[in-house]
Amino acid sequence: MELEAANVALGWYRGKLSKVETGQLATKPRECDEMLRIYGVSGHEAEQLRSLAADGRRSAAPERVTDSARQYVALERDSTEIRMVYHEIPGIFQTVEYARAQLMRSPVIPGAQVAGMAAARRERGERLRGSGTKVYAVLGFEALHRETGGREVLADQLRRLAGFAELPNISIRLIPWSAGAAAGLGGPFTLLWIEPANARIAYTETLTGADYLKTTDTYSLAFEQASDLALDEEASQDELKRRIIELE
Template identity: 85%
Template sequence: MNSTDPGPVVQRLIFGARARELRERAGVELEAANAALGWYRGKLSKVETGQLATKPRECDEMLRIYGVSGHEAEQLRSLAADGRRSAAPERVTDFGRQYVALERDSTEIRMVYNEIPGIFHTVEYASAQLMRSPVIPGAQVAGMAHARRERGERLRCAKAEVLAVLGMEALYREAGGREVLANQLQRLVELGELPNVSIRVVPWSAGAVAGLCNPFTLLWIEPANARIAYTETLTGADYLKTTDSYSLAFEQAGDLALGEQASQDELKRRITELE
């Protein structure tokens, strides 16, 4: 996270934002520009939101239509080239690859979950969870489980601030059995002691919590000046750039959660209960 090189996924976000600025400055509507480029409907929108990279000739055609030349044109071509690079391989589901790249380059990560998020997993807990997935081949489980633990280890040297709010139910889901869960909760205690990581627990008495019914992650990506809400389903994921509702849901969950020390105490109490 927070590497010197933002990586191609973040570069595509930066390219898309800059391309949108140039189009709007030229007074060209989105659909009109898409038609002028001869692209299928919705392609330009995907480019401007960082979901697609552009080929050199596509970038040149955009510059021509927007009437951009000189230094600005070279700057956009450079961003386009950086966005076409291949991202480092990650052992995750196909729809999760973009998320992991964004997670690595985020300056702040906020999450609300009713289960323990993958970035905090031990290998054993991740394996037990992944083995139950109907969409992940058994042969990939071991590699993906180790990759989740490695993501957590990056937190020890990352500059990113991680704020996690977990439902109390996450402390009771015995994936892999009592010993595996106890070790998983101990890892939460250890990661929660890092200066850049905050893990808080929402007690049963809090009642209904919107974020726990609709788990999500909020990512702040400083190089791209972007905020993204990430939500995941069984077979896919959504990356949402309209994040106001998710920010409010995070604030609500945080208001209802125990403080950091009380949350640590609750984790330790549950570990003792499992031993």
Template identity: 55%
Template sequence: MPEEDPGPVVQRLILGERLRTHREAAGVGLDDANSALGWYRGKLSKVETGTLGVSEKELVVLLSQYGVTGPDAEQVRQLGREARRRAAPERVSDWAKQYIPLERAASEIRMVYSEIPGMLQTRDYGRAQLSRSPVVTAADLEPMSTAREERGNRLYLDGAPRVKAVLGEEALLRRVGTPQQMRSQLVRLREMADLPTVSLRVVQLTCGPHAGLSCPFTLLWIEQARATIAYVETLTGADYVKSTGAYTLAFEQAEADALSEDDTRTLIDDFIGKE
């Protein structure tokens, strides 16, 4: 399978990590680098975490300050060019457009959800769920629901990312769409649970509250950028968090209380039989 274009969002993350490495190797402090460019305090930190982009002129100043020349400098400038280009439009909500290239570039995806997340949805389930959203227009329903199923189809291909999904039992109980659409969604989940790169586990209602189930999130390991990012979506926006310690702990707690993969498959089979 040809290597996918990582997109400007991921290239910005890689560029930021490369700049941080060069700065630390040169022994240059954040304040000194900010001063050299006349930047406000904290701007370089945002560049190094991939939150902000950087112009070609600004890159030249930084590379000069860090003493980076030759092929190393050209590689950084190339990353800068790739990070500045425009991305192709995604068939998702505006605030999620940064998430899709991150998901596509991730080699491992961990998630805790109290509902079936978009990546694991069928088109019909996604359409039924999105139709209840106050911020999704009728014109966007079909392309967005189709895009969700297409994202999940990547899990069936060679080179698929490793996915570890922990779902609350309520995700299986809540009826979305018609009985047939719900059954098809459960069948899709059951198929995914058998994929070699997918670990699917369920936290039963009897386990009580879990932080991750009350605040669903996704953890993305971007190997190219050597970074883990937490994606937390709200009704009208999303946060991208690089300080992921609390989210990692919440995932581990949910995973520890979840059913085993075999017991989860049996539970899903039971739900399919009831539909």
């Protein structure tokens, strides 16, 4: 069924179904049931979709994030596996001080919102402790050297990162300077595996928005390339500890 035909069949205003399909708008229980009826979905599959719709209605509170990242927070929370390639410390690993220093430089985030957003990033990281979510992060060496917030703030941030690396569900590996270029470092991204939908999504951010991509083959290849270039976990931990000592 074409998008416009489905929209008319549902009796919704023009463009509403498109917003639902792209995750910008959640459906009410009655609306979800009507969609299932029109699309002819029943049984176990219908129950799975009702469950997903309920997840979509959940508020992202207490997180405070930009509008473009609001959907990401919900997907991150529901993910069973997260893979990422970054040239800086990802938000989920950040300390409040590091996050605040980074967010203060944003041209689109009001200063009044910085403190709440910084605290929310730390809280998201705390959820990883003892969770079943597997996280595989590959970071460029530059993440250890850019003194966001100053040397002391960076040192505290790297100590937190080292603590995460010791958790059984988290792998943090570093791409050394000698490895040269890596595609993922030029365009940081996160790959999310979401259950029970058995979906894989690639998430990328820009200064003013974000993209959620269902075609993830290119990003999977970029992650594999970054992993091949990175040091193993033990060597990465050694480099991390060495950098912390340099900053002390």
